[in-house]
Structure formats: C-alpha cells, structure tokens
Amino acid sequence: MENMDGLAVTECTRCPDLVECRSRIVNGTGPEDADVLFVGEGPGEQEDQQGEPFVGRSGSILDEKLRNRGLSRADVRITNCVRCRPPENRDPTKEELENCRGYLEREIELVDPEVIITLGKVPSQHLLDRDVAVTKEAGQIERVELGGASRSVLICVHPAATLYDRSQEETLDAALDKAATMAGGSSGQSQLGDF
Numbered sequence: 001m002e003n004m005d006g007l008a009v010t011e012c013t014r015c016p017d018l019v020e021c022r023s024r025i026v027n028g029t030g031p032e033d034a035d036v037l038f039v040g041e042g043p044g045e046q047e048d049q050q051g052e053p054f055v056g057r058s059g060s061i062l063d064e065k066l067r068n069r070g071l072s073r074a075d076v077r078i079t080n081c082v083r084c085r086p087p088e089n090r091d092p093t094k095e096e097l098e099n100c101r102g103y104l105e106r107e108i109e110l111v112d113p114e115v116i117i118t119l120g121k122v123p124s125q126h127l128l129d130r131d132v133a134v135t136k137e138a139g140q141i142e143r144v145e146l147g148g149a150s151r152s153v154l155i156c157v158h159p160a161a162t163l164y165d166r167s168q169e170e171t172l173d174a175a176l177d178k179a180a181t182m183a184g185g186s187s188g189q190s191q192l193g194d195f
Helices: 016-021 045-050 057-067 094-111 121-128 168-183
Strands: 036-040 077-080 115-119 141-146 149-156
Touching: 036 094, 036 121, 057 168, 077 094, 094 121, 115 121, 115 168, 121 141, 121 149, 149 168
Parallel strands: 036 077, 036 115, 115 149
Antiparallel strands: 141 149
C-alpha cells in the first residue's frame, strides 16, 4: 500500500488538522505476527512525543493488566485507528478514521491476529461499523470482515476509563481475562481455537 513500509506508515498528509497537530506518525508496536492486536483510538500527547501507542497513563494501566495475566507488550501488538494525534486530544472525525482505515486494514491483514481487542468506544464502533455501548458489551466477541478475512473482535473498555470510574476496572479485567485465555496467557499455549 502506498505510504507504507511493511506495517509502518511512512508519510501521509490526508488529514490537514492532524498533520498540523502531530509531531510524528505513531505506528503500531509489537510482534508482526502477534496473536493479539489491541486497537485504540489515536495517539495522545505522550504517544505523539514518544512515537509509540499507549505509553501514557493508559499505557501504564494496560501494561500492569497484561503483566497480571502473564503477558507483556512483547507478546501483543498495539496500534490505533488513526496514527496522528488529533488536536486537543479530541476524538478523530469520521473522515479522519476513514482516511486511516486502509492503513489499519493492511496492518490487520499482515499481522493476521487471532483476536482484535478494541479499547474504547471509537475503535469498537469503527471496526464493528455500528453503535456500541462499550461498558455493557465489554467482553463480547463478534466476527467481522477485516483485513481480508473474518476476524474475532473483542470489545473492551479503554484503560483510562478506570482512572475516572473505578467500577470500570472489573469490566476491563473481565475482558482482558478473556483475551489472555484466548492468547494462552502465561501457559504459552494458545486457546484461541476454542472461540
């Protein structure tokens, strides 16, 4: 795909507001053949500065939750719906999401994960192409056509939700427990075939 070198977007000027706001394009990180692919909304200030997704407070929560399940960032791939920071950390617009969709689809196709975990409302709605009540639907798995194949998409609350509402921690934990089970957790044996 144009503007991509493997899984990395090397240049893009499709979204003028994002190009003006970003300091860099933030590509996904993690194994190129990961069984688990986390998809967030878009880079925030910390991610834009460091060039990696989920490195701020939300990333610390995600890292801790993964560790508690025998997983680490080295075991999973983490990416975003859009690869450039929206101004003021606003939600990406529908047009911005669509402008970046091809890059995300290509990444999904190349990684070929067993499960895609959407972190929050924006990625859930974007990938499932419907309204999603994330807190009610967290932990549910849907099959959807992405990256040229039928994929399992696990709906999950955003890690930051636990910072503002402690009751969301249980919801996040339950969804990540399911993801860890699907990925094999610390046993190293994938149980993805069970789903």
